[in-house]
Amino acid sequence: MSRRRPWLRIFLTGLVLWVASVIVTAWTLNPNLVPTVVLLGSFLVPVTFVAWAYGQGRSHAVTVERMFVAFVVGGVLGVLGASLLESWLVRPSIVMYLLVGLIEEAAKLAALMVVTRHAAKRSIRDGVVLGATVGFGFAAFESAGYAFNALFTAHGLSLSQLVETEVLRGILTPVGHGLWTAIAGGALFAAGGRLTGPVLLTYLGVSVLHALWDSMSAIAIAITLVLTGRPWQFAELRIGRVPDVTAWQVHVYTVVTWSGFVVISLVALAWLWATLVRDRHRRQMSSQ
Structure with a gap:
């Protein structure tokens, strides 16, 4: 099977190497192996x-x-551009997540335009593939930063938190940056690499999906409080205190959070599918 599917061989080999790196690092407590764990994961x-x-x-x-x-x-251009713009423009506010979505999607779209500026032939499918590639590059470098930060805790270095961060981000990566930039890349190549109205609308759409994804924890907290909030919890909030939560509220929060992630992912996947179907119809018509 792996001979016919090189990607599967890459995944299985990388997974074995990552697991081995985690085990050896935990066994020897050798900090020199931490970069290997971070990069592989x-x-x-x-x-x-x-x-x-x-x-x-x-x-x-x-x-x-x-x-x-x-x-x-x-990927690097996207991460650097987003980091600079976010440091200048993003401040804690009600629109913070929307700003982050707009900035990061703009940075990735600009990076895609730079690396594909010499492409002679452009099909929607090519834009999807190359857009996804830029998005996955962005996700890889961003995840390395998150994993590195997770290593440091108030109680010293924590290999377990690093591993948990990499596993969670690895599971969510396929329906995150790569998917959103794939959609934007398809729209960009459909327009011949130009920033037309449909491209800008697509960019705004994936930015909203990005913002909803990033803000899902806050949205889930609000929904949980609306559905299960107690009078004493609202009283605590009115005086600026963070109230204790019940075990049932923790379960509701978890269900709402993951349900939100699933809905956002399904919307993005349906959008990508529609983009690829449109590309297939266009190619069929051009061949007739």
Whole structure:
């Protein structure tokens, strides 16, 4: 099976190496191995999905060289651009998550435009693949930062928190940055690489999905309080205190949070599917 599916071989090999790195690091307490754990855990899922996307169909625009540039250069440019803009523009407020979504999606879309500026032929499918590649590159470098920060706690270095962070982000990565930028990339290539009205509307749409994803914890807290809040909890909130929560509220919060993630993911996947269907219809009409 793995011979016919190179992406599966990449995933299984990387997973074995990551698990071995975690075990040896925990056994020896050698801090020099921490970067290995961080990099393998952060890049495993993004690289696997890029390899899978490459195998779905090749074209003049989607080459190994261009995908490598899109993943590394596009990912780094996106992370750097987003970091700069967020440090200048984002402050704690009710629109903070929307600003983050707008900034990060703009940074990734700009990075995609830079790394594909010399592409002669552009199909929607090519835009989806290269957009996803930029998005997964962004996710890989961002996840490495989150994993590194998770290592440091008030009680010293915590390998368990690092591993938990990488596992959670690895599970969520396929329906996050890569998916959103794939949708934006399809719209960009459908417009010939130009920032047209449909491209800007698509950018705004994926930015809203991004913002909803990032704010899902806060949304879940609000919904949980509306559904199960007690009078004494609202009284605590009115005087600026954080109230204690019940075990039932913890369960409700968890269900609402993950339900929100599922709904957002399904909306984005349906959007991507519609984009690919439109590309197939366009190619069928052009071949007639």
